[in-house]
Amino acid sequence: MGFFMQKRVFRLVFTLVLAFCLGLGAIIQPATALTEEQKLVSEVWRIVNRTYLDETFNHQNWAVARQKALEKPLNNHQAAYEAIQKMLKSLDDPFTRFLDPEQYRSLQVNTSGELTGVGLQIALDPQTGKLQVVAPIEGSPADKAGIRPRDRIVKIEGISTENLTLDEAAAKMRGPIGSLVTLLIERDGGEETEMRVVRDRIALNPVVSELRFSPEGTPIGYLRLNQFNANASMELAHAITSLEKKDAAAYILDLRNNPGGLLQAGIEIARLWLDSGTIVYTVNRQGIQGSFEAFGPALTNDPLVILVNQGTASASEILAGALQDNGRAQLVGETTFGKGLIQSLFELSDGSGLAVTIAKYETPQHRDINKLGIKPDKIITQEAITREQIATEADQQYQAAMALLTKNSVVAGAGN
Numbered sequence: 001m002g003f004f005m006q007k008r009v010f011r012l013v014f015t016l017v018l019a020f021c022l023g024l025g026a027i028i029q030p031a032t033a034l035t036e037e038q039k040l041v042s043e044v045w046r047i048v049n050r051t052y053l054d055e056t057f058n059h060q061n062w063a064v065a066r067q068k069a070l071e072k073p074l075n076n077h078q079a080a081y082e083a084i085q086k087m088l089k090s091l092d093d094p095f096t097r098f099l100d101p102e103q104y105r106s107l108q109v110n111t112s113g114e115l116t117g118v119g120l121q122i123a124l125d126p127q128t129g130k131l132q133v134v135a136p137i138e139g140s141p142a143d144k145a146g147i148r149p150r151d152r153i154v155k156i157e158g159i160s161t162e163n164l165t166l167d168e169a170a171a172k173m174r175g176p177i178g179s180l181v182t183l184l185i186e187r188d189g190g191e192e193t194e195m196r197v198v199r200d201r202i203a204l205n206p207v208v209s210e211l212r213f214s215p216e217g218t219p220i221g222y223l224r225l226n227q228f229n230a231n232a233s234m235e236l237a238h239a240i241t242s243l244e245k246k247d248a249a250a251y252i253l254d255l256r257n258n259p260g261g262l263l264q265a266g267i268e269i270a271r272l273w274l275d276s277g278t279i280v281y282t283v284n285r286q287g288i289q290g291s292f293e294a295f296g297p298a299l300t301n302d303p304l305v306i307l308v309n310q311g312t313a314s315a316s317e318i319l320a321g322a323l324q325d326n327g328r329a330q331l332v333g334e335t336t337f338g339k340g341l342i343q344s345l346f347e348l349s350d351g352s353g354l355a356v357t358i359a360k361y362e363t364p365q366h367r368d369i370n371k372l373g374i375k376p377d378k379i380i381t382q383e384a385i386t387r388e389q390i391a392t393e394a395d396q397q398y399q400a401a402m403a404l405l406t407k408n409s410v411v412a413g414a415g416n
Helices: 001-026 034-050 062-071 077-089 101-109 139-147 165-171 232-245 263-273 315-325 398-408
Strands: 097-099 119-123 131-136 152-156 180-186 194-199 206-214 218-225 250-254 277-283 287-294 303-307 332-333 343-348 351-360
Touching: 034 062, 034 194, 034 250, 034 351, 062 077, 097 101, 097 165, 101 351, 119 165, 131 139, 139 194, 152 165, 165 250, 206 232, 218 232, 232 263, 250 398, 263 277, 263 287, 277 315, 303 315, 303 398, 315 332, 332 343, 332 398
Parallel strands: 218 250, 250 303, 303 332
Antiparallel strands: 097 351, 119 131, 131 152, 152 180, 180 194, 206 218, 277 287, 277 351, 343 351
């Protein structure tokens, strides 16, 4: 009997030990491997966690945002994309966005991302979230149709833009050359206008250059820059050199409705006008990240007035802010658009992409451009004018710049 009792006790103890080992095994066993879809969500989360400008992540616990994104089953890539988009939306930053493989390839072809087949640079208004025109490209179908900076695009082909991303809106406006796209445009005061725009190839001629004369006979170099593309700095340098040979005594640089473009082009153009000084600071969440300097010599030290308006954005604002803060130029017109964020583009493991706001710009005097814009030294507002009226008697901002340059005190300041 004792033998059987002993055996039963042994079995009981063995069972308890086995149960304990099994239980312990459940605790230390590695977690179930992540699916490809979950890995993609985690990859996006990690990039944002490491690089995003706002270290508060829009005043939320970013780790909790990851948990929420992984709560529901992600059965395919589309489900993962939707989870990522929802997670990024919580940052309330329209420039930090997910791009599916097709959108990512499109962005690589066109580095500005928002330049479309109708010739519009677009953005989401940070206050209202509405799709807004930064500026039409001069001579583009949108420009010829009469679309203006700050116009809001309410519908594209009858589809509301309320829930569209920038890339989705741009994709809807792209299409074969010669095809029509119908846009419902809203202007200040709530007036809505339907516009039919014929898509076309956008020809970018970045520099317009001409020697003008003030009523007093002062030779003034008029330069209009439409976009900061790869050729802009070289072409502007050629234009300034040519005007110097024609004895220009002062300059007007027209940056109105210039939606920006390449940061490097903006920096190089600032260097054409400056002997020395800081051009722009870049600031990430740790503080000052870097700066770009002028090292001279400038192509000219003649007085300079820059024309700006609500369509002056991004690289245009960097240039205007650099020359204003260094005392090199006076600004005339309206407060600029206010786009001062830097995005970096990351390629993800499945061929999709992620644009993340990693830093912001500050002018040499550490003014924050984003959402604020740059205020001119002399504010001159004017009603919309046609392309043919730019830099004519009908152009009040141009006339104000001309008057400013022909004042004795300003012309005497040459060489500052």
